Amino acid sequence: MAAAVTRFFLRGAGSKVPNTGVSTRGHSSFGATLLKLSPSCNVRTKTQRRHAAHFTFQPDPVPTQYGPTQKMNLFQSITSALDNTLANDPTAVIFGEDVAFGGVFRCTVGLRDKYGKDRVFNTPLCEQGIVGFGIGVAVAGATAVAEIQFADYIFPAFDQIVNEAAKYRYRSGNLFDCGGLTIRAPWGCVGHGSLYHSQSPEAFFAHCPGVKIVIPRSPVQAKGLLLSCIADKNPCIFFEPKILYRAAVEQVPVEPYTIPLSQAEILQEGSDVTLVAWGTQVHVMREVANMAQEKLGVSCEVIDLQTILPWDTETVCKEECFLNLEAPISRVCGYDTPFPHIFEPFYIPDKWKCFDAIKRMINY
Amino acid sequence: MLTNISNVLRACVQRNQVATVLISARTYADFTTEATFEIKKCDVHKLDEAPATQVVLTRDEGLQYYRIMQTIRRMELKADQLYKQKIIRGFCHLYDGQEACAVGIEAAINLTDHLITAYRAHGYTYTRGGTVKQIMAELTGRRGGIAKGKGGSMHMYCKNFYGGNGIVGAQVPLGAGVALACKYQGKNELCVCLYGDGAANQGQIFETYNMAALWKLPVIFICENNRYGMGTSVERAAASTDYYKRGEFIPGLRLDGMDFLCVREATRFAADHCRSGKGPILMELQTYRYHGHSMSDPGISYRTREEIQEVRSKSDPISLLKDRMLSNNMASVEELKDIDVEVRKEIEDAAQFATTDPEPPLEELCNHIFYNNPPIEVRGTNPWSKLKSVS
Numbered sequence: 213m214a215a216a217v218t219r220f221f222l223r224g225a226g227s228k229v230p231n232t233g234v235s236t237r238g239h240s241s242f243g244a245t246l247l248k249l250s251p252s253c254n255v256r257t258k259t260q261r262r263h264a265a266h267f268t269f270q271p272d273p274v275p276t277q278y279g280p281t282q283k284m285n286l287f288q289s290i291t292s293a294l295d296n297t298l299a300n301d302p303t304a305v306i307f308g309e310d311v312a313f314g315g316v317f318r319c320t321v322g323l324r325d326k327y328g329k330d331r332v333f334n335t336p337l338c339e340q341g342i343v344g345f346g347i348g349v350a351v352a353g354a355t356a357v358a359e360i361q362f363a364d365y366i367f368p369a370f371d372q373i374v375n376e377a378a379k380y381r382y383r384s385g386n387l388f389d390c391g392g393l394t395i396r397a398p399w400g401c402v403g404h405g406s407l408y409h410s411q412s413p414e415a416f417f418a419h420c421p422g423v424k425i426v427i428p429r430s431p432v433q434a435k436g437l438l439l440s441c442i443a444d445k446n447p448c449i450f451f452e453p454k455i456l457y458r459a460a461v462e463q464v465p466v467e468p469y470t471i472p473l474s475q476a477e478i479l480q481e482g483s484d485v486t487l488v489a490w491g492t493q494v495h496v497m498r499e500v501a502n503m504a505q506e507k508l509g510v511s512c513e514v515i516d517l518q519t520i521l522p523w524d525t526e527t528v529c530k531e532e533c534f535l536n537l538e539a540p541i542s543r544v545c546g547y548d549t550p551f552p553h554i555f556e557p558f559y560i561p562d563k564w565k566c567f568d569a570i571k572r573m574i575n576y
Numbered sequence: 577m578l579t580n581i582s583n584v585l586r587a588c589v590q591r592n593q594v595a596t597v598l599i600s601a602r603t604y605a606d607f608t609t610e611a612t613f614e615i616k617k618c619d620v621h622k623l624d625e626a627p628a629t630q631v632v633l634t635r636d637e638g639l640q641y642y643r644i645m646q647t648i649r650r651m652e653l654k655a656d657q658l659y660k661q662k663i664i665r666g667f668c669h670l671y672d673g674q675e676a677c678a679v680g681i682e683a684a685i686n687l688t689d690h691l692i693t694a695y696r697a698h699g700y701t702y703t704r705g706g707t708v709k710q711i712m713a714e715l716t717g718r719r720g721g722i723a724k725g726k727g728g729s730m731h732m733y734c735k736n737f738y739g740g741n742g743i744v745g746a747q748v749p750l751g752a753g754v755a756l757a758c759k760y761q762g763k764n765e766l767c768v769c770l771y772g773d774g775a776a777n778q779g780q781i782f783e784t785y786n787m788a789a790l791w792k793l794p795v796i797f798i799c800e801n802n803r804y805g806m807g808t809s810v811e812r813a814a815a816s817t818d819y820y821k822r823g824e825f826i827p828g829l830r831l832d833g834m835d836f837l838c839v840r841e842a843t844r845f846a847a848d849h850c851r852s853g854k855g856p857i858l859m860e861l862q863t864y865r866y867h868g869h870s871m872s873d874p875g876i877s878y879r880t881r882e883e884i885q886e887v888r889s890k891s892d893p894i895s896l897l898k899d900r901m902l903s904n905n906m907a908s909v910e911e912l913k914d915i916d917v918e919v920r921k922e923i924e925d926a927a928q929f930a931t932t933d934p935e936p937p938l939e940e941l942c943n944h945i946f947y948n949n950p951p952i953e954v955r956g957t958n959p960w961s962k963l964k965s966v967s
Contacts, residue, residue: 310807313877336777336813337744337805365743368779404666406728408742540959547942547963548955553666553728554717555941561957569958 265403265455266562267495271462272432278465287457289431289464290319290396293438294357296468298327301355303392304442306332308342308359316361317398317457343369343395347377347447350392355442360397363451364411369395377447378422391445396438399427399451400491401560406553412491414520417449424448424473425520429494431462436471437518444473453491476524482513485570488528490517493561500566507567510574539576544569610634611904615838621821621828621858627845631837635906638897641683641836642907643915645675645894648699650923651708652867655698655715655729659871663931664715667742668729671699673834673866676893677800678703680839681768685847690758692738692751693770695730696800696865700770704737708922712930720929725936726944745771745778748797752784755795755856766794766850768843774805776819785823785856792855796846797823799860800833806869807878820860833861834891837900864891943967 274281284292297304306320312334314321324332335342339360346358360366366373373395381389401410414425424446428434434452441448479494480501489497494516501512517523544561552559612632620626652672658664671678678699681691693700701711706722714721715729722732723740732740738754741747751769758765775781776799788795799819803810810817820828829846831838839861846857864887868875875884901907942954942965953962 313807334808334812336808337774338777338779340779341777367743406666407731409667542959544958547957549942549945549965552726552941554725554935555938558938558941559957565957569960572958572960 265459266557266560267455267492268499269430269456269460270495270498271460272430274463275432275465275469278469279467281463281465283461284431284464285458285461286428286431286434286452287317287319289435289462290438290452291321291323292464292466293435293442293468294320294323295326296439297355297357297442298323298331300468301442303354304331304357305349305354306357306359307335307346308396309335309337309361311359315359317454319396319452319457320359339365339368340372343372344376346393346395347372347380347390350390350447351380351388353392355392356394357442358393358395360395362409362454363397363399363413364408366395366397366413366449370416373417373423373447373449374420378420380422380447382422389445390447393447394438394441394444394450395448396450396452398454398457400453400455401551401556402455403556404553405454405551406556407550410551410556412451414449414451418521420521422447423521425451426473426518427451427453427491427520428518429453429491429516430456430460431464433471433516433518435464436469437473439468440470440473443470448473451491455492471518474519474522474524476518476527477516478513478527479516480512480514482511484511485573486513486515486528487566488515488517490520496561496563496566500563500570503563503567504570508571508574510570512570539573542569542573606905607635607907608905611900611906613837613900615835615841616832618838618842619820619830621818621823621830622825623827623829625845627829627831627838627841631841633837633900633906635901637683638901638906639911639915641679642894642897642901642912643919644679644703645836645897646916646919647708647922648672648675648678648702649894650919651702651711651926652698654923654927655712656867656871658712658716658927658930664729665717666728667695668715668871669696669869670867670871671696671865673887673892674800674802674863675699676836676839676896677798677833677861677863680833680836681798681843683836683840684843685766685768687736688763689765689847690736690738690751690754690767691770692741692747692754692767694741694744694747694772694775696772697730697732697740700737701732701734701740704734706732706734706737708926709929712926713933716930716933717935718930718933719936720933724940726940745775745780747771748775748778748781748784749787751797752788752793752795752856755788755793756791758794759792764851766796766847768796768798770798770800772805773799773801773803773810773817773819774808774813776822777805777814782822785826785858788856789823789826792853794850794853795856796843796850797826797856797858799858800863801860802863802865804865804869804878807873809878818860820858823856823858826856826858828858828860830860830862832891833863834887834893834896836893836897939964 310316311320312324342358346356349356377390400412417425426437426441428437438450441450487497497514501514504510504512544566546559610632612630615629615631617629618626649672652670659668682703710722714723714732717725719725730742748769748771751767755767801819805813820830829842831842846859849857942963944967945965947967951964951966954965956963
């Protein structure tokens with residue numbers, strides 16, 4: 213499962229050196245190849261030191277159209293969104309494991325004291341029960357915000373999400389729906405999460421019509437998108453990149469505001485290569501776009517997909533379709549292995565791997 | 577006592593001007609070889625009999641289990657130290673305080689029986705046959721680790737020990753499956769299937785109870801109730817905190833998990849129950865962990881330091897065993913101290929090995945995803961790189 217998938221499209225006219233085809237490199241040089249791709253690590257026999265984060269958070273300019281702003285990091289912006297929700301919607305309830313004291317990532321700090329223990333409460337350790345219960349709360353007309361403690365634990369609830377939540381409106385002919393349900397979960401690699409605290413399960417849900425999947429890249433986006441998800445009359449799954457909880461700090465509007473779902477955002481216009489990413493990977497892509505501009509003279513367009521399902525096909529494929537692409541679409545992601553513990557620095561699609569992919573693409 | 581003797585003799589020497597006095601070392605003949613102890617009665621659910629309350633402990637057994645418990649304790653404390661030095665990273669759930677559970681259970685079953693537990697597994701890895709070196713190298717992610725460095729703290733395995741499982745409650749249906757295999761193969765083996773008080777509220781546990789009782793599987797379900805599911809106390813998580821009754825139609829026992837003898841005796845009783853074909857049985861061990869849930873949890877935001885101190889001083893499993901042996905003249909203070917010193921040395925050596933062993937080679941990254949013969953190709957991070965997976 214990829215930590216975050218990035219896709220590359222190469223467009224523009226003119227042919228380049230013919231491609232030699234996908235070559236399977238000699239397996240014995242595999243290790244050296246990986247190391248070549250990461251100039252930051254030289255070949256050493258002693259233990260690798262822990263690397264710095266594979267991305268640099270790039271804050272957006274301060275939004276002016278939503279009123280006064282305050283400096284917040286990602287988890288604080290989530291708290292702010294939930295605060296707004298509980299204040300404005302008397303039917304809203306928040307529940308999950310350990311949310312009462314503030315949550316294991318401090319996303320619900322202070323809410324129980326402010327709004328009472330019947331609106332912010334803990335559940336026992338039962339993900340299937342949490343989501344099933346949330347569907348019921350939503351069907352009965354309340355706004356339910358369910359927290360799954362880590363996206364890796366969402367699988368016991370997979371049946372409830374796919375078979376119950378997603379199909380409720382359809383199977384009842386619009387008589388009933390659980391649109392008031394929003395499921396939030398910390399998501400993605402964090403540097404030391406290994407198999408069960410690093411997964412990015414959005415792909416499993418991406419084939420399920422009836423749910424929406426949203427992944428923000430920053431605090432401003434997170435608050436707006438979360439409020440949109442809560443307001444949206446469909447069950448939504450909101451994945452929060454946990455590595456950004458503290459690392460991403462921005463000026464976030466204090467008042468509630470929404471960012472439309474199913475609309476990808478073009479962060480940077482370009483003419484040669486399109487880079488599509490979501491979550492933490494967007495920041496990697498922005499850096500890669502700069503690198504490509506400096507070192508290769510390649511102009512990259514960076515798109516943050518934001519909503520994985522239903523995704524904004526129009527923005528991403530705006531000018532081209534397959535026949536116009538100069539090179540095959542390139543997918544840069546984690547290896548097809550479970551998310552490793554000790555091998556994590558080699559597993560994640562860091563900026564060097566993406567940069568390398570761009571290089572190959574333009575030489576296709 | 578030796579000091580007293582030597583003082584007396586020294587006094588005699590001074591009085592009688594005797595040049596040399598030989599003080600012989602205490603021989604093993606001075607110690608009691610075995611003693612009977614009275615242990616607490618178990619609470620029972622749907623059982624006519626209960627485990628015995630008068631148990632016998634021999635000197636050899638006592639020393640052996642003291643050593644094992646002390647090894648686990650020191651190993652966990654060393655892991656704590658290494659984690660704070662950032663030599664161990666990722667997740668680390670420490671078992672100190674609960675040693676009596678692992679050691680007591682193992683004392684009543686055979687190595688040919690099977691065991692599966694959740695993520696607080698270092699103690700069980702040791703009692704099931706892993707060495708301290710392998711365990712510590714696995715924690716630091718080196719090739720000498722018990723899972724080749726690829727598993728880490730939560731994924732340690734050895735023969736008849738199925739881990740080491742990260743997802744809460746997921747190991748319980750697995751345990752029932754292992755028990756079915758035992759019954760099917762007819763080798764009179766059973767499966768001990770452990771989970772915690774937090775996991776006891778998972779749906780799959782109840783599905784497993786039903787299957788195990790329906791098919792009379794030889795499985796001992798053991799709920800290690802350490803009073804806190806991460807940071808949530810049992811009163812706040814469970815409608816019924818009588819975890820031994822949660823199996824409803826499965827007979828249950830509740831006992832003091834801090835007393836090694838209680839655990840051993842109850843497990844013996846449970847093992848007999850299973851092996852006689854009566855089906856599953858449930859045990860609740862009331863125990864306590866000194867550390868927090870994991871290394872990222874200081875462990876004091878949901879409980880007081882006084883509570884931890886109280887348990888440490890009144891119910892520490894190692895102290896309990898030590899006091900019993902000393903007060904019944906089954907061992908000497910020096911002997912136990914020697915064991916402590918040896919254990920410390922063993923742990924130090926293991927930590928040294930764990931810090932210096934090299935990490936697994938990069939070629940291992942994609943190995944063992946599937947069983948594949950010949951090797952298959954694995955997609956890499958971009959379409960031009962493919963890696964090899966061997967199994």
